[in-house]
Amino acid sequence: MLEPYLPILLLVGITAAFGVVNVIVSDLLGGHRAVVSKGDSYECGMAPEGSARLRLSIHFYLVAVLFILFDVESVFLVLWAVAAKSFTAAGVGALVFAEILVFVGLLLAALVYVWRKGGLQWDR
Amino acid sequence: MVDLLFYVAALVAVLTAVGVVLARNPVVSVVSLLSCFGSLAVIYLLAGFQFLAAIQILVYGGAIMVLFLFVVMLLNLGGLNPEDEDRDDPLFHDRRRSAGGLAVAVALGSASLIGILRGARHLAEPTNGLVPPEEGFDALPALAEAMFTRYSLPFEAASVLLLATTVGVMVLAKRQRSIPPAGEERS
């Protein structure tokens, strides 16, 4: 069962080596000449102003949570999508589809709720 | 080969888990936790559960850790420089809180240790061992059948749970926003 994963192990090794070696090589070969202002963050020529660690908008948190919810939903749907044909063949297609309708319906209700409450409103 | 990979993955999982606790910088903790989840996925895979491994990476790796990172940034916890104010925070030096945290950690740790030992004894009996699916992914239709027929009620309950979570999140986020920042009108 694990044979198909052998090439992936190889590929992980190759790509990781590619990334790490590139970073190290350019670290070693690239010139280094310390100038005071080189370490400043780039702000179009102005001297950097204030801290760069900004507090971010609550929107990003909302998007991340909503993403988790729908991600979990899609994981459940993966199982259904793979087996949908065999359910139909076994004669329980309509029943399982009804379950899926309820499931997706509840999540759509969640989406509509967030929508109505303005959680998807980005332009204010 | 499989044994070796398992030990490597297990070692990485333990080390990164320790790293999550010990790292001073919360973002480093998140990265550690991410690698911990990755090595857990490898362990699942080695045990023969490809689907679980993929879900582990998709949901925990791809979604939940993104939320963690966002929360870390939301709370602006990423103090990096020694002169950052975080280190002077009395929270960091509060002995009573540290002792409390240690007590909770010891309690949780011993509880899970007991659980692991009991589980190990349970698994040691040959009939109770976890049997990996022989044909790999062919187990997925079986999993689907179990979920949509025998366990259809818990499955539907999961969607109710997700709905409740959404409502909770919205309430929290809305409360935050009902205090308008200075100079902005309440809308």
Place this chain on the structure above:
Amino acid sequence: MNDFLIILIKTCVIYGCLIGAAALMTLAERKFSAWMQLRYGPNRVGPWGLLQPLADGVKFIFKEELCPDGANPWIFRLAPILSAVPAMLTVAVIPFAGDVNLFGVDCGNLSITDLDIGVLFLVAIGGLSVYGVILGGWASNSKYSLLGGLRASAQMISYELSLILIILCVVAMTGSLDLRAITEAQNTGNPLSWNVFSQPLAFVIFVIATFAETNRHPFDFAECEPELVAGFHTEYSSMKFALFFLGEYCAMIVMACLTTTLFLGGYSVPFWEDAPWFVELGSFCAKAGFFAFLFIWVRWTLPRFRFDQLMHLGWKVFLPLALANLLVTGAVISLA
């Protein structure tokens, strides 16, 4: 041992081709943009500037590497790797052609591997490249980088949902997560059995969502030059910048391959059901090449959206449409 050798060679060849294709695509991007703007584009290094990517690579290696003050040096160096590696890993499950027979040696199917959970692997691993973007933006200790990284990550996760749901429509029609099985189901010799004809709406949503997922124009809010300079890689120089760049182009190529596999029959050749592998490979490359070209074409044609428009499109249009499409597909399958 012989099997292992074949696997090793296949992996290295496909990986090398991916890197080569990504390098060529950077050149193609500059060439096409030049033609569309009535310029010449790179034409000094080699014929038609063909060696330009190589020259760029050498220059990247010898560039001074900068690490801004107050940046976390480890995460700053880790981010480009985290961004490039997942994008390159996803190529593992793409089936490029059928059984390859080279000089009498049977090399098996032309793909690095065929996983039973192929699509899921691609989505799960591809989703990890979001960390390179967030961490790179955060570790740079720069406002442009942080904002660019956040925008890009919010955009990537928003559109990932629509992508997964659309993929599920195709999965439901095939009943398998294996990309080769999905290809074979469309490989009937009749182009009308390609999924693009049975799932036209899904196809359109998918193609647009891949643009957003790879942070490409018209959705490239990660960079958005006029307002965020270069977004999350503003502070990056030398090879670390090149890794971000390479990862981005690899992701685009894999997305083009995925679109081909899911909707255009993958390596199937019209009206020739069991074509030899090199014809199949040619067919695949032609289709995937078109989508890769589409990325460039659109970039130099359309203006950029606004970030709130992008989020509206993702959450209020694509997500409900993708769900509806999946439910209709499911209804047809289940109630037939």
